[in-house]
Amino acid sequence: MEAVVTDTRPETVIRLENAGKVYAMGNQQVAALDGIDVAFEKGGFWAVMGSSGSGKSTLMNVIGCLDRLTSGRYLFQGTDISAYDDDALSDIRLRHLGFIFQSFNLIPQLTVQRNIELPLYYLGWDKEKSQAHARHLASMVGLDTRLTHRPSELSGGQMQRVAIARALAADPDLILADEPTGNLDTRTSHQIMALLTSLHQGGKTIIMVTHEHDLAEYARNRLYMTDGRIDRIEKR
Amino acid sequence: MKQIKFSRELASGIQTLLLHKLRSFLTMLGVVFGVGSVVAMLAVGEGASKDALEQIRKLGSHNILISSIKPVEEGATGTTPSFMSIYGLTYLDHDRIQESFSSVRKNVPVKLIRKEARLGERALELRVVGTSHQWFEVIPRPVLGGRTLMPGDLADKSPVVVLTEFGARKLLATRHTIGQIIRLGVDSFTVIGIVKNETGSSGAMQIPDREIDAYIPITTARSYFGDVVIKRTAGSRLREKVELNQIIVQVGSLDRVEPAAQAVERMLTLFHQKKDFQIQVPLALLRQAEATKRTFNIVLGAIAGISLLVGGIGIMNIMLASVTERTREIGVRRAIGAKRKQIIIQFLIEAVVLSSAGGILGLAVGMAIPFFITWFAKMPTVITPLGILLPLFVSLGIGIVFGLYPAARAARVDPIIALRHE
Numbered sequence A: 001m002e003a004v005v006t007d008t009r010p011e012t013v014i015r016l017e018n019a020g021k022v023y024a025m026g027n028q029q030v031a032a033l034d035g036i037d038v039a040f041e042k043g044g045f046w047a048v049m050g051s052s053g054s055g056k057s058t059l060m061n062v063i064g065c066l067d068r069l070t071s072g073r074y075l076f077q078g079t080d081i082s083a084y085d086d087d088a089l090s091d092i093r094l095r096h097l098g099f100i101f102q103s104f105n106l107i108p109q110l111t112v113q114r115n116i117e118l119p120l121y122y123l124g125w126d127k128e129k130s131q132a133h134a135r136h137l138a139s140m141v142g143l144d145t146r147l148t149h150r151p152s153e154l155s156g157g158q159m160q161r162v163a164i165a166r167a168l169a170a171d172p173d174l175i176l177a178d179e180p181t182g183n184l185d186t187r188t189s190h191q192i193m194a195l196l197t198s199l200h201q202g203g204k205t206i207i208m209v210t211h212e213h214d215l216a217e218y219a220r221n222r223l224y225m226t227d228g229r230i231d232r233i234e235k236r
Numbered sequence B: 001m002k003q004i005k006f007s008r009e010l011a012s013g014i015q016t017l018l019l020h021k022l023r024s025f026l027t028m029l030g031v032v033f034g035v036g037s038v039v040a041m042l043a044v045g046e047g048a049s050k051d052a053l054e055q056i057r058k059l060g061s062h063n064i065l066i067s068s069i070k071p072v073e074e075g076a077t078g079t080t081p082s083f084m085s086i087y088g089l090t091y092l093d094h095d096r097i098q099e100s101f102s103s104v105r106k107n108v109p110v111k112l113i114r115k116e117a118r119l120g121e122r123a124l125e126l127r128v129v130g131t132s133h134q135w136f137e138v139i140p141r142p143v144l145g146g147r148t149l150m151p152g153d154l155a156d157k158s159p160v161v162v163l164t165e166f167g168a169r170k171l172l173a174t175r176h177t178i179g180q181i182i183r184l185g186v187d188s189f190t191v192i193g194i195v196k197n198e199t200g201s202s203g204a205m206q207i208p209d210r211e212i213d214a215y216i217p218i219t220t221a222r223s224y225f226g227d228v229v230i231k232r233t234a235g236s237r238l239r240e241k242v243e244l245n246q247i248i249v250q251v252g253s254l255d256r257v258e259p260a261a262q263a264v265e266r267m268l269t270l271f272h273q274k275k276d277f278q279i280q281v282p283l284a285l286l287r288q289a290e291a292t293k294r295t296f297n298i299v300l301g302a303i304a305g306i307s308l309l310v311g312g313i314g315i316m317n318i319m320l321a322s323v324t325e326r327t328r329e330i331g332v333r334r335a336i337g338a339k340r341k342q343i344i345i346q347f348l349i350e351a352v353v354l355s356s357a358g359g360i361l362g363l364a365v366g367m368a369i370p371f372f373i374t375w376f377a378k379m380p381t382v383i384t385p386l387g388i389l390l391p392l393f394v395s396l397g398i399g400i401v402f403g404l405y406p407a408a409r410a411a412r413v414d415p416i417i418a419l420r421h422e
């Protein structure tokens, strides 16, 4: 009967078990992650905080399947993917993860439309379908009039909206945002946070790194890091 | 599905290259000039060798040409006024060839005499060719009017003559002249026909007929003009006796041509104390010309290879620069979920588009150059299908070969470092 009770708990998207990441710098070893145990449930909105060099970006890279652990286990939707090869990890990123970066990382020579379509291109969608979907996403982030513009013709806030639309294109299970407002002014930052909040309310799982306490307030859960370890977790 | 994706890769590759039009164009130039020079050189080479081969084929690949040559004089006896030099091929040689070799199908005696021809008011110095009816079988030329020599003309020693088109025009002879009398020297001949003549022979070997030939039966030539020619030089008269100036032998099958030529030479050497004849085999010249052409092609191929290599290195250089410049883009694509293979394809397609576009442009340049060469230098050029397809495939191959390394470099980019890249 107790098994049934555990089943009613929210589904875990990602679980890290005693996760460690050690960088070898010559004969010196830097433990960027040092025994992390954490589970991110479906539908959660997390803010990862901590001082510079505490391992926030390293954690995000590991969760985002861009980097591998040097010890411990990484379970993605219950499956240990520590031993997956490059192609398999690429496939997880493509189908299950969406990235938002501090410096937007749009492809400069592509239009807004084509930038948003990029994940669909790698998913092999046909042209008409992905164009329609990109238009839909652009109007969702309020950029339906900028589809033919190039990133260089947009403001920072607009570029980040395009990046969010792109992150949403493949309908991922998890959105990863490393300091998404780091290059934006306060007003624009709050607009982006409002957008992320609405995504969360729409059911998306979001993990976000931020230095700003008032922006962290948007998230339901907060995870504090110090020297590659989890200091404490605040849940609301 | 795969097809659609590939065409989209191609379209986006072209789009990326169009963003830097000048750079893409300059990168292509190496391949443009490489391919252009290959196409042009092939066309010129092909044209030149085709011309030479054509010339030799006109001589007849089954033919062996034996000509009388004046042997080197011993001592100063040649200056004695009464001296008569006797040399060259004889009627006996002609008969011996006929009797000795079963592979000989046709055996044509040729006697050449310079005479002045007169028709009404017109006079023309021409080359009288005493020969047999077989001449026209060995050196076939279209008959424009009347007929050529026949065995009966030889047997009867008939005073008949066949003119060439060129000679006839000079003498103002027309089709109506056939059947009329023409004077060769002091003798009268009946014009029985006019044949077309080959024009402008300048090559490895003279073709046997000339523009102003007059063909008469060899029997007639011998009885009218004899075998002795008197050449007047300053102060002295030189008498020469040459029975036959040429013998043209035609052999039945191609593989017997060269053995037959050797056998004829051996036999003639037996009967001639001095080396007063020479043997020319068009087939041997043909073989030689073909060998020369092969060598020419190898040299051209090497030059072309080097110029295309330079073009390829240019593409590789720019692609490497492009990979470095677009490290961040590669990182973004990888983070979104692009596999290494897809990054390789992306950059490979850009390299192939560059080289193929260069190849097509080069083809246009390479086809224009021979056109101008033919136009200005009046040199024949030939563009063969191989001359078009080969450079195109090679330029495609260059894109793949020289694009592979930059593409592999792109695929090895670490997305974490790339995304931090400024």
Ligand SMILES: Nc1ncnc2c1ncn2[C@@H]1O[C@H](COP(=O)(O)OP(=O)(O)OP(=O)(O)O)[C@@H](O)[C@H]1O
Residues within 6 Å of the ligand: A023, A024, A025, A030, A031, A032, A050, A051, A052, A053, A054, A055, A056, A057, A058, A059
């Ligand atoms: N590629 C690497 N090689 C060596 N050490 C690294 C590498 N990447 C990160 N580190 C080290 O790991 C530790 C954690 O770095 P990380 O980038 O995760 O910090 P962060 O919390 O994101 O800092 P910030 O707030 O400044 O972005 C740092 O001490 C850093 O020097």
Ligand SMILES: [Mg+2]
Residues within 6 Å of the ligand: A056, A057, A058
């Ligand atoms: Mg960081």
